[in-house]
Amino acid sequence: MATDPSTPLPPTHGEKTINDFPLPTRRAIINSGYPEWYKRYKGITGKARVIPLTTEFLDYLKADGIILPPDTPVVPISDRDSGVFSATNTDASSDDDSDAEDENPAQNFPEVHGAIIAAIAELGGAVYPKLNWSAPKDAAFMLGNTLKCSSPSDIYLLLKSSNFITHDLEHAFDDTLDTADENSALVQLSDVQYALVLRKWVDVITSVEFRCFVKQRKVVAITQRDMNHYDFLENEKPEFLALILEFFARHLEKTFPEADFVFDVYIPKTLLTESRVWLVDINPYAPKTDTLTFSWQEILNIDPSTPTFKPEFRIIKKNDPEAYGFAQPYSAHKLPRDVVDAAAGGAESMLQFKNDWKTIVDGLIAAGVNDSDSDDEDEGGEKKD
Ligand SMILES: Nc1ncnc2c1ncn2[C@@H]1O[C@H](COP(=O)(O)OP(=O)(O)OP(=O)(O)O)[C@@H](O)[C@H]1O
Numbered sequence: 199m200a201t202d203p204s205t206p207l208p209p210t211h212g213e214k215t216i217n218d219f220p221l222p223t224r225r226a227i228i229n230s231g232y233p234e235w236y237k238r239y240k241g242i243t244g245k246a247r248v249i250p251l252t253t254e255f256l257d258y259l260k261a262d263g264i265i266l267p268p269d270t271p272v273v274p275i276s277d278r279d280s281g282v283f284s285a286t287n288t289d290a291s292s293d294d295d296s297d298a299e300d301e302n303p304a305q306n307f308p309e310v311h312g313a314i315i316a317a318i319a320e321l322g323g324a325v326y327p328k329l330n331w332s333a334p335k336d337a338a339f340m341l342g343n344t345l346k347c348s349s350p351s352d353i354y355l356l357l358k359s360s361n362f363i364t365h366d367l368e369h370a371f372d373d374t375l376d377t378a379d380e381n382s383a384l385v386q387l388s389d390v391q392y393a394l395v396l397r398k399w400v401d402v403i404t405s406v407e408f409r410c411f412v413k414q415r416k417v418v419a420i421t422q423r424d425m426n427h428y429d430f431l432e433n434e435k436p437e438f439l440a441l442i443l444e445f446f447a448r449h450l451e452k453t454f455p456e457a458d459f460v461f462d463v464y465i466p467k468t469l470l471t472e473s474r475v476w477l478v479d480i481n482p483y484a485p486k487t488d489t490l491t492f493s494w495q496e497i498l499n500i501d502p503s504t505p506t507f508k509p510e511f512r513i514i515k516k517n518d519p520e521a522y523g524f525a526q527p528y529s530a531h532k533l534p535r536d537v538v539d540a541a542a543g544g545a546e547s548m549l550q551f552k553n554d555w556k557t558i559v560d561g562l563i564a565a566g567v568n569d570s571d572s573d574d575e576d577e578g579g580e581k582k583d
């Protein structure tokens with residue numbers, strides 16, 4: 199690495215700072231969403247299914263609490279009297295099925311639920327889920343530290359527990375330009391066609407994942423994505439650089455609708471296969487995209503129009519502080535050990551944990567135990583026995 203990314207360069211005279219960051223347009227945010235770019239680049243990315251989400255499913259994601267449906271197909275409530283019954287509600291003689299409806303939220307989004315079941319099967323039984331922009335990486339602890347999902351309830355548990363997913367749903371257009379597009383319309387969150395992206399699960403070799411920054415349709419910076427040191431990368435850097443530039447020129451340079459953007463690639467190589475570059479994701483050219491070994495300030499100050507310009511490729515060196523792995527990704531989102539242990543048993547076990555926890559809390563409330571210290575103090579300032 200040429201500079202230590204933990205100490206961004208102080209701005210010198212005339213240098214741009216993060217305050218000079220050009221706000222992205224809402225259209226640019228839409229263009230970097232998976233459902234949008236996937237249409238164009240299907241052939242150069244991993245196998246996936248894009249499932250359009252209904253209002254009912256989005257309401258389920260946004261609702262408080264986590265109720266998981268059984269992993270079986272359901273039929274809409276309106277179809278009940280057609281003689282077809284849900285796998286979870288086969289008692290045709292029962293008039294009072296409101297409990298079952300309460301228990302099975304998938305009754306409200308049978309098409310999406312069914313499409314998810316079908317996609318998991320088509321993609322070989324295990325998938326990596328994400329919404330338009332983000333994967334629920336901050337919720338991986340809910341499934342024992344993985345995003346590998348083999349059932350709809352695994353997916354729902356991750357999506358409903360993730361702040362990154364909430365960001366996609368509620369804050370996708372934060373810090374964007376509020377100007378109307380060429381049709382004099384301002385894209386609103388309600389105009390976004392949300393989709394659940396299910397990618398075939400791959401055991402990714404994270405040392406060969408790279409993030410590439412594009413400015414004025416030129417690759418200006420490339421960084422390793424996994425913040426650990428790998429000896430072999432130093433020698434293979436020139437080959438990876440050539441592969442990335444060739445991939446960009448062939449597939450993205452002239453076709454991506456934005457001049458500034460960030461793309462992620464995966465370049466696995468085995469003894470049997472040649473290196474092949476796969477597109478993993480496209481991200482907005484915006485402060486919310488993690489710059490990893492660079493800082494945005496550095497990228498803002500790169501001028502690709504100079505005749506001698508060359509992109510910089512950074513990897514983690516042996517003695518870089520990042521290589522010690524002190525930084526815990528998404529640590530602000532982590533939970534106590536009991537929760538992590540429960541999560542190791544999968545969605546069912548996590549739900550059991552949640553129910554047990556509720557029983558404990560209800561018991562404490564019934565026994566008159568108050569969980570607020572300040573309440574005690576209000577009643578005299580001293581703790582009571
Ligand atoms: N199909 C897959 N199977 C298994 N792991 C995957 C798969 N796709 C991606 N990953 C892993 O998950 C990581 C994050 O994926 P991705 O870039 O799509 O998420 P993201 O939410 O857009 O991340 P970021 O916020 O950094 O842009 C990848 O770096 C890769 O290691």
Ligand SMILES: [Mg+2]
Nearest residue numbers: 331479480481
């Ligand atoms: Mg991304």
